[in-house]
Amino acid sequence: MHLYVSSFKGLYRFLIILSCLLLFSFQKVYADIQVIVHPSAETESITGKQLRHIYSIQYKRWANDKKIRVITLHPQNELFKKMSINHMKIQPYVLSRQWNRLKYSGTSMVPIVVRDEDEMISVVKRLPGAIGYISTDKNILGLPLLKVEIK
Amino acid sequence: MMKFYKQFISTVGLCLFSLHASAYDINEKSSINTYISQGVMYVPDNPFIGMEDVSFEVRGVGINANYQVDDKLRFSTHILSKKAGDALDGTPKINMLLADYKFFQENSMDFGIRIGRIQNHYGIYNSTRYVPNSRPGIIVPQSVYFDSTFRELMMSSDGVNLYAETFNNTGAYALNVYAGNREVEQEAFEVFVFKKKTPGDFKESSIKGLKLDYVPNSEHNLNFSYSLASFSSTLENTPFFTATQVSDANAMIADNPQLRSDYVTSFKADILVQLLSAQYGVDNWLFTTEYLRANSKNSDTSILYSDQKNQSFESEAYYLQAEYLGLRNLTVYARLDYLYTDTTDRYGKKAYADGILPVSYLGYGEGRTVGMRWHIMPELTLSAQYTRNSGTAWLPGTEGVSAKEYKEHWDWYSCRLTYEF
Numbered sequence: 001m002h003l004y005v006s007s008f009k010g011l012y013r014f015l016i017i018l019s020c021l022l023l024f025s026f027q028k029v030y031a032d033i034q035v036i037v038h039p040s041a042e043t044e045s046i047t048g049k050q051l052r053h054i055y056s057i058q059y060k061r062w063a064n065d066k067k068i069r070v071i072t073l074h075p076q077n078e079l080f081k082k083m084s085i086n087h088m089k090i091q092p093y094v095l096s097r098q099w100n101r102l103k104y105s106g107t108s109m110v111p112i113v114v115r116d117e118d119e120m121i122s123v124v125k126r127l128p129g130a131i132g133y134i135s136t137d138k139n140i141l142g143l144p145l146l147k148v149e150i151k
Numbered sequence: 152m153m154k155f156y157k158q159f160i161s162t163v164g165l166c167l168f169s170l171h172a173s174a175y176d177i178n179e180k181s182s183i184n185t186y187i188s189q190g191v192m193y194v195p196d197n198p199f200i201g202m203e204d205v206s207f208e209v210r211g212v213g214i215n216a217n218y219q220v221d222d223k224l225r226f227s228t229h230i231l232s233k234k235a236g237d238a239l240d241g242t243p244k245i246n247m248l249l250a251d252y253k254f255f256q257e258n259s260m261d262f263g264i265r266i267g268r269i270q271n272h273y274g275i276y277n278s279t280r281y282v283p284n285s286r287p288g289i290i291v292p293q294s295v296y297f298d299s300t301f302r303e304l305m306m307s308s309d310g311v312n313l314y315a316e317t318f319n320n321t322g323a324y325a326l327n328v329y330a331g332n333r334e335v336e337q338e339a340f341e342v343f344v345f346k347k348k349t350p351g352d353f354k355e356s357s358i359k360g361l362k363l364d365y366v367p368n369s370e371h372n373l374n375f376s377y378s379l380a381s382f383s384s385t386l387e388n389t390p391f392f393t394a395t396q397v398s399d400a401n402a403m404i405a406d407n408p409q410l411r412s413d414y415v416t417s418f419k420a421d422i423l424v425q426l427l428s429a430q431y432g433v434d435n436w437l438f439t440t441e442y443l444r445a446n447s448k449n450s451d452t453s454i455l456y457s458d459q460k461n462q463s464f465e466s467e468a469y470y471l472q473a474e475y476l477g478l479r480n481l482t483v484y485a486r487l488d489y490l491y492t493d494t495t496d497r498y499g500k501k502a503y504a505d506g507i508l509p510v511s512y513l514g515y516g517e518g519r520t521v522g523m524r525w526h527i528m529p530e531l532t533l534s535a536q537y538t539r540n541s542g543t544a545w546l547p548g549t550e551g552v553s554a555k556e557y558k559e560h561w562d563w564y565s566c567r568l569t570y571e572f
Contacts, residue, residue: 052371053318056323056371058259058316058318058323059258060256060258061258067222074529076480076526076529077529089371090371090372091372091432091433091434091437091476093432093437093476094371094372094432094437097285100279100282100284100285101278101279101285103182103184103215103217104184104215104229104278104279104281104282104285105247105270105272105278105279106217106227106228106229106247106249106251106265106269106270107251107265107270107278107314109182109217109219109225110182112182
């Protein structure tokens with residue numbers, strides 16, 4: 001009986017370790033990206049180049065002169081990497097180092113970094129002129145947000 | 152003992168303030184970023200800023216805060232408490248405290264002025280060198296950033312910075328012009344100029360400089376910059392010598408020319424540094440190179456009240472660095488650093504023969520570095536680095552140790568844990 005329990009203990013340990021390894025090795029697979037803005041931005045579409053200028057803190061105002069507030073996920077986040085490479089055509093580490101330079105040299109405000117997509121939605125909803133991005137599997141119907149088409 | 156407690160209390164205070172402050176991080180008008188780092192260093196071959204064997208006396212706490220008052224006015228500060236062996240004692244210092252006023256801004260163009268303790272705009276890493284995870288590896292490239300000699304002087308100055316930023320179809324441009332003053336790290340500056348600690352003080356240096364940045368529109372993973380910086384400092388509080396002392400000292404100098412620097416009665420150092428920088432990101436690789444050319448001019452020099460001829464020499468330095476960012480949560484890098492303090496005498500042999508250098512290898516530095524950074528969590532990183540050095544040009548001097556006691560070839564191991572929030 002003792003041997004029977006011991007062998008199961010070993011199995012449990014093995015399963016726990018295996019689960020941890022699987023959890024660690026699987027990355028979240030995101031659907032495609034949708035760009036969201038606060039309605040005050042009055043924008044329906046945006047090009048990848050414009051996105052790059054906005055996230056490089058070069059464009060600072062919308063066409064209606066409203067100040068742009070840039071919101072982003074952490075540079076280690078896979079969705080941020082996808083957004084940089086696929087849509088802005090810039091390496092994510094190049095962009096995050098640009099922000100570090102601006103932030104730590106005291107030369108400019110930099111994007112507000114949020115923890116996850118839910119916080120992204122909440123901040124973009126709250127801040128006039130804000131722009132952010134989330135995966136397309138997030139439903140924003142009924143929320144006071146504009147979905148912007150990426151051209 | 153009192154000094155230790157004072158430093159301990161101030162460092163803990165900074166930590167507590169930063170933990171409290173981080174609660175208010177997300178705000179459209181302000182941002183606060185904090186980091187805490189603890190390192191371990193091992194330099195087995197040479198004395199290294201008072202560290203012996205494996206040393207944990209490498210740690211830092213820093214706070215960076217920005218507050219946007221309105222569209223035109225912004226305040227920014229960075230306070231750092233850093234302990235590094237005998238070189239830095241952990242007393243909190245203000246690295247940056249500035250007001251930034253934009254007097255013209257359109258979507259593609261900005262002009263403004265910054266006043267206060269401003270960052271010196273120089274090279275790729277200077278403005279972020281005090282933030283552990285903004286540096287390539289554990290330390291900035293020693294060949295062009297002089298971390299162990301002119302750290303404070305290179306980082307920031309009390310003065311004014313005018314700036315202009317624009318972008319058009321050809322790319323993005325930024326120009327910074329600045330001027331100010333900063334106190335000199337006396338001992339390091341004296342060792343750089345005279346190759347040893349000498350009587351008299353370099354108290355302050357005037358700093359003037361400019362930096363031009365360019366990111367082409369055709370390739371936004373590529374950037375270039377040109378930096379120009381000039382430093383000027385005069386030796387003060389030189390000793391007084393009687394006629395008898397002058398006569399005796401001249402006799403000693405005749406026997407040993409290396410004693411000349413002990414009897415300097417006036418001296419002015421002017422250093423003009425030019426730096427070309429380029430960085431290119433392609434797929435998971437980031438390549439960086441910077442090339443430095445510096446002209447050092449010594450004028451108004453007198454030894455035992457006897458005027459000396461003005462001297463000038465050219466220094467050259469560069470590094471090549473490759474970082475690979477394609478591994479999950481792990482960055483690995485390699486770097487080659489080269490520094491030659493006199494381009495006409497690259498390995499210091501002539502200067503040693505003439506009695507100017509106590510050892511020839513004080514005139515150059517060559518380093519081969521490999522390292523890695525592991526992002527354990529977004530906020531927590533572990534870095535490790537190994538450098539094989541030849542020459543002691545960037546090895547900081549240790550009190551009571553003469554240059555002759557250092558080995559020419561030496562290893563440098565370091566490791567650091569950093570938490571950012």
